[in-house]
Amino acid sequence: MTMPLDPDLTPGTVVTGKWKNNKYIIQRVLGKGANGIVYLVQREPGGGRYALKMGFNPLDLQSEINVLTSLAKKDHLAGGNGFSSYLKEVDNYQAGDSEISFYVMTYVRGEPLHLFIRKNGPDWTMLVGLRLLKKLAELHRLGYIFCDLKPQNVLVSSYGEVELIDYGGASPVGRSVKQFTEWYDRGYWNAGSRVADQKYDVFSFALLLIHLLEGEELRRITGDSLPQLRGIPLLLTVIQKSERLAPYRSWLQKAIQGYYDDAEDAFYSWKKHVYRLKSGPKNASSESTPTPGWLIPSFALSALIMAGAVMLMLR
Numbered sequence: 383m384t385m386p387l388d389p390d391l392t393p394g395t396v397v398t399g400k401w402k403n404n405k406y407i408i409q410r411v412l413g414k415g416a417n418g419i420v421y422l423v424q425r426e427p428g429g430g431r432y433a434l435k436m437g438f439n440p441l442d443l444q445s446e447i448n449v450l451t452s453l454a455k456k457d458h459l460a461g462g463n464g465f466s467s468y469l470k471e472v473d474n475y476q477a478g479d480s481e482i483s484f485y486v487m488t489y490v491r492g493e494p495l496h497l498f499i500r501k502n503g504p505d506w507t508m509l510v511g512l513r514l515l516k517k518l519a520e521l522h523r524l525g526y527i528f529c530d531l532k533p534q535n536v537l538v539s540s541y542g543e544v545e546l547i548d549y550g551g552a553s554p555v556g557r558s559v560k561q562f563t564e565w566y567d568r569g570y571w572n573a574g575s576r577v578a579d580q581k582y583d584v585f586s587f588a589l590l591l592i593h594l595l596e597g598e599e600l601r602r603i604t605g606d607s608l609p610q611l612r613g614i615p616l617l618l619t620v621i622q623k624s625e626r627l628a629p630y631r632s633w634l635q636k637a638i639q640g641y642y643d644d645a646e647d648a649f650y651s652w653k654k655h656v657y658r659l660k661s662g663p664k665n666a667s668s669e670s671t672p673t674p675g676w677l678i679p680s681f682a683l684s685a686l687i688m689a690g691a692v693m694l695m696l697r
């Protein structure tokens with residue numbers, strides 16, 4: 383089976399599945415990664431919108447499909463409804479002489495975590511972080527580790543709902559991590575092995591948080607030091623010195639040092655932290671940065687949506 387290197391399809395192209403004969407009309411490219419290209423498609427007939435992924439390498443795509451299938455089965459058995467409905471269909475597409483494998487999944491509306499926080503402000507980190515930990519906890523309960531946690535793989539809706547995308551790196555507990563991004567990788571930071579366990583994801587989450595709020599400082603401090611000095615003490619220094627990380631300090635110190643057994647443990651600890659913030663004093667950053675007048679209405683709306691979302695979450 384041959385495969386074009388770059389299956390770039392123009393809007394309007396109809397992708398017909400070879401085996402199941404379902405038709406999907408390409409609307410636009412949602413994104414391109416190292417492993418494949420993801421399109422927004424409309425199913426015909428019926429018209430529902432989905433995300434359709436074509437892989438550059440059929441074997442990599444198949445292993446991703448295997449993970450999603452196994453997750454769906456486990457989730458179904460556990461009575462859940464999150465992962466069991468994510469994967470919709472797997473088929474092949476005959477494009478000229480070549481056959482391209484693809485799969486269809488739920489279309490997740492949202493923007494990558496780092497862009498969401500940049501646009502809506504760091505105050506959202508508290509809520510979005512809680513929801514992300516909840517997602518990871520659901521995955522851990524099914525025996526899987528996400529492994530390649532990075533801002534691009536976390537999509538956030540305008541109400542702060544969180545979805546993980548790209549399960550290409552997900553592994554059952556105990557396997558070696560096959561896909562990772564250095565900045566969020568426990569091995570890169572000399573903070574533990576590259577074997578998939580629950581703490582691996584919690585560590586990546588902690589690094590994600592440091593990156594979101596203190597990215598420049600992290601780059602500066604690691605740029606100056608030798609690779610062998612990259613490690614837990616260096617990260618603890620960044621956490622200790624940072625004003626922006628102050629509300630998360632004790633949580634982060636524990637996460638970095640592998641104190642939390644899994645994402646559920648980390649989630650409950652974070653939840654307590656959210657409660658504390660709710661009743662505590664206003665944080666320093668909102669006092670020290672004056673808000674321009676024209677931003678106040680959108681800020682107020684943003685705060686209102688966040689308050690509503692926090693209440694929903696803590697019900």
Ligand SMILES: Nc1ncnc2c1ncn2[C@@H]1O[C@H](COP(=O)(O)OP(=O)(O)OP(=O)(O)O)[C@@H](O)[C@H]1O
Binds near residue numbers: 414415416418419547
């Ligand atoms: N279900 C989805 N709903 C909406 N957008 C999606 C969905 N899946 C993927 N995307 C978009 O497509 C992009 C590429 O998808 P994906 O991350 O699966 O590809 P990849 O080749 O595995 O990427 P990477 O190089 O990060 O491993 C994502 O960054 C995202 O913008």
